[in-house]
Amino acid sequence: MSVETQESVDLTPLRPVLTRLAPQGRSGLLPTLLEAQTHYGYIPPAVAAEIARSLGVPLADVHGMIEFYALLYNEPVGRTVLRVCTDPACALRGGERVLHAACALAGVEEGGTSADGAITVERSPCLGHCNSGVSVNVSFGRPVRNITFAHVTPETVGDLVDGRGRTTADFWSEDYVGGDLCILTPLCGRGRRTKLFEYEAVGGMQALRKVLSSMTPQQVIETMRRSELLGRGGAAFPTWAKWEGAAKAPGQPKYFVINADESEPGTFKDRVLLEGDPCRVLEGAIIGAYAIGAGRIYIYIRGEYPLAIERVEAALQELREAGYLGERILGSDFSIDVEVRSGAGAYICGEETALFESIEGKRGFPRVKPPFPTTHGLFGKPTAINNVETLAQTPYIINQGPDAFLRLGTADSAGPKLLCVSGDVVRPGLYEIGFGVTLRHLIENLAGGVVGGKLQALLIGGAAGTFATPAQLDTPITFQGLRAAGLTLGSGAIMVFNDKRDLRDILRRLARFFAHESCGKCYPCQLGTQRQYEILDRLAEGQPLPGDVIRLQDVGWTMTDASLCGLGQTAASAVLSAMKHWPDLFTNGSARHA
Amino acid sequence: MPEVTLTIDGRTVTAPEGTTILKAAEAIGIHIPTICYHEACTANAICRMCVVEVEKQRLLQPACVVQVREGMVVHTRSERVERSRRTILEMLDSAVDLSDAPEIQAQMAEYNVNHNRFPGAERRTPPVIDDNPMYVRDYAKCILCWRCVQVCAEDAQYTFALSFDGRGFRTQIGTFFDLPMPETTCVFCGQCVGVCPTGALKPRREWLLEQGKTPDEILQMSRTARRKSRRAQR
Numbered sequence: 001m002s003v004e005t006q007e008s009v010d011l012t013p014l015r016p017v018l019t020r021l022a023p024q025g026r027s028g029l030l031p032t033l034l035e036a037q038t039h040y041g042y043i044p045p046a047v048a049a050e051i052a053r054s055l056g057v058p059l060a061d062v063h064g065m066i067e068f069y070a071l072l073y074n075e076p077v078g079r080t081v082l083r084v085c086t087d088p089a090c091a092l093r094g095g096e097r098v099l100h101a102a103c104a105l106a107g108v109e110e111g112g113t114s115a116d117g118a119i120t121v122e123r124s125p126c127l128g129h130c131n132s133g134v135s136v137n138v139s140f141g142r143p144v145r146n147i148t149f150a151h152v153t154p155e156t157v158g159d160l161v162d163g164r165g166r167t168t169a170d171f172w173s174e175d176y177v178g179g180d181l182c183i184l185t186p187l188c189g190r191g192r193r194t195k196l197f198e199y200e201a202v203g204g205m206q207a208l209r210k211v212l213s214s215m216t217p218q219q220v221i222e223t224m225r226r227s228e229l230l231g232r233g234g235a236a237f238p239t240w241a242k243w244e245g246a247a248k249a250p251g252q253p254k255y256f257v258i259n260a261d262e263s264e265p266g267t268f269k270d271r272v273l274l275e276g277d278p279c280r281v282l283e284g285a286i287i288g289a290y291a292i293g294a295g296r297i298y299i300y301i302r303g304e305y306p307l308a309i310e311r312v313e314a315a316l317q318e319l320r321e322a323g324y325l326g327e328r329i330l331g332s333d334f335s336i337d338v339e340v341r342s343g344a345g346a347y348i349c350g351e352e353t354a355l356f357e358s359i360e361g362k363r364g365f366p367r368v369k370p371p372f373p374t375t376h377g378l379f380g381k382p383t384a385i386n387n388v389e390t391l392a393q394t395p396y397i398i399n400q401g402p403d404a405f406l407r408l409g410t411a412d413s414a415g416p417k418l419l420c421v422s423g424d425v426v427r428p429g430l431y432e433i434g435f436g437v438t439l440r441h442l443i444e445n446l447a448g449g450v451v452g453g454k455l456q457a458l459l460i461g462g463a464a465g466t467f468a469t470p471a472q473l474d475t476p477i478t479f480q481g482l483r484a485a486g487l488t489l490g491s492g493a494i495m496v497f498n499d500k501r502d503l504r505d506i507l508r509r510l511a512r513f514f515a516h517e518s519c520g521k522c523y524p525c526q527l528g529t530q531r532q533y534e535i536l537d538r539l540a541e542g543q544p545l546p547g548d549v550i551r552l553q554d555v556g557w558t559m560t561d562a563s564l565c566g567l568g569q570t571a572a573s574a575v576l577s578a579m580k581h582w583p584d585l586f587t588n589g590s591a592r593h594a
Numbered sequence: 595m596p597e598v599t600l601t602i603d604g605r606t607v608t609a610p611e612g613t614t615i616l617k618a619a620e621a622i623g624i625h626i627p628t629i630c631y632h633e634a635c636t637a638n639a640i641c642r643m644c645v646v647e648v649e650k651q652r653l654l655q656p657a658c659v660v661q662v663r664e665g666m667v668v669h670t671r672s673e674r675v676e677r678s679r680r681t682i683l684e685m686l687d688s689a690v691d692l693s694d695a696p697e698i699q700a701q702m703a704e705y706n707v708n709h710n711r712f713p714g715a716e717r718r719t720p721p722v723i724d725d726n727p728m729y730v731r732d733y734a735k736c737i738l739c740w741r742c743v744q745v746c747a748e749d750a751q752y753t754f755a756l757s758f759d760g761r762g763f764r765t766q767i768g769t770f771f772d773l774p775m776p777e778t779t780c781v782f783c784g785q786c787v788g789v790c791p792t793g794a795l796k797p798r799r800e801w802l803l804e805q806g807k808t809p810d811e812i813l814q815m816s817r818t819a820r821r822k823s824r825r826a827q828r
Contacts, residue, residue, distance in 0.1 A: 048771070058754030058779070059779065060768075061757050063757055064757030067761070517762070518763065520761045520764075523685070523738075524678070526763055527682070527689055531712055534712075545713060554680075554681045557677060558677065558678045558682060561645070561654045561674055564639060564640070564656075569653065
């Protein structure tokens, strides 16, 4: 290959990485690229070629991988990369000003690298620290370290370069965790990871012991069925049905996957769970793996959550040493282990089939469904895939029984629920509630009410969600109650906007998010997210064109009706709901809050 | 093969299990438009031009991959379907040079496409890549149907010279670190050129003729190129 002779790159640091990961073949591609990049700062062609050869992946496909994932680079970047979140929650706290300050510091435009090669500044999609923005994800040093900082201001963003100036503690995300219930989160929000022995001390791992000693897989699934637990990732699909489908599907091996690619703007519940109490989630996953007869668990954690990755790794080590993972765990016939996979900057990989593709070493393109993951999942094998919060519910259901779980919710929405409240409230944070309380209770009682003005709007369900008006505050938070009000719970993100905010600017940010995160596979989303962004951009600038309202509707409904996956199908959701509530926002000259 | 009976646009159809809606409709003379679909390629339901309305389904369904089922009621020209198809064509038209895509032009005429539907829209306009003697790549005309990538890989040639640069709207077909085609694994089988529906991939001679070169000039050019390469080898 001519590329290898064009430059001299020392491949020595790559050798041990390849020795360890090459036996995985193509499935080892993303971890290998991520590790290679910690040594080189980017992926030089010679390194990519060597990885391709060692893993048996076509050269073009390796390049396609690097091109797909936002955290991978195929050309040199600054020694420090500052990724500043400017999505709605951080934007309300001055994300744009922090971005400008970072650009001024480096003397570059957004996306550029300073002339001395010291700093690259990027605009980042939501980093999942919405309760403590402005957040900035920083890569620095050799080998490259990655840390997400919170509470960053225009004055302090410079302190993040090379990690110098201040300790990380100054920027640490102190997650506020509260609510009416304390079933999922008793050990979260304490600023540290709960160790296995602490979790055990309050009854942790008892559910797994109970399952392994006295329940058949079918009994576990039956218990889950009676609990009526619905998935907490956004789609609200019955958890038991996924488990039963995978358990009954022919084919071996089977896989259990924890979807921890939390990237929905405004959502940070999974991060809080994994950083604070990872053993609870992992216990739920081991129970699920037992129920479906899986031989391996993968946990795919968002690449921008380095602390969660680190803490899950530490928890896994403890679980292995204590005999909860490995061969014939706890003296049973069941053997299981967990492999951690890091994402690399792609919201779409939270879509279950795109996540599988990513683990398989491919670009995160969603697959056409059917077939569904229960029969044709990871590596084409029967797979159950669940959200982090869903699995955190499982130990309680097993320990206390489905009836106790049902009592925590309403007739159609069982159990506790985590809600991520951000934006213009007194106490942004993570709130654990029982289904059935009203939005008003959440905003006024738990989060302390609206700050900076009167309530203008709520965005429920993140970027893929829908807007609610102050008139809808008494809507009960249940799947059915929200649906009846034309709303959707989605991932459980609730962003609050006071009446001083220009919602057109918020809409532009949501549109930019989708345009940035569309994978580009199907036409409605690939083209529609871009066209939608262009229209909302000029609207936010106060320069809409005649016909933009109809244009937005045609683009929005085409994406909703005809896109291949959930990303495109919900990319216009917030926009269409805003058009319904506030039609005057979309017509010329209505600079309501500018 | 067991058969299923369904209704398409009010007409009863019987088709073998496993048949796609696209094929079942075709069998009774109902034409469903497609862009990315090609008989020789794996259908990936990318372009969504073939979406149809299936009763009791919340979303429109891509006819190229969705299989017929007993009792299914399909509408191939409902209002929702028409809006999606027209909008997809208008968005495509606003992004890509479709001047060499006669099939899509015919569809745009059929769906009354407004050619200025998205004023001020960003277009994809990368420069022409003329890096080998066999074919040129004009990705300003590329609609990302994936056919070339697929025939280069498991759908035909197992050459794996092509993948994708970027993502979303900024996706483009590319090679390893954008190397010129002769430095890739390309074997110049020409299958990608054969399946390209928009002239984004074109035999170099055809392209040179379009540029106004005469056959004699083209012959002269290739002789010169051969002499040069022989001299370089010596």
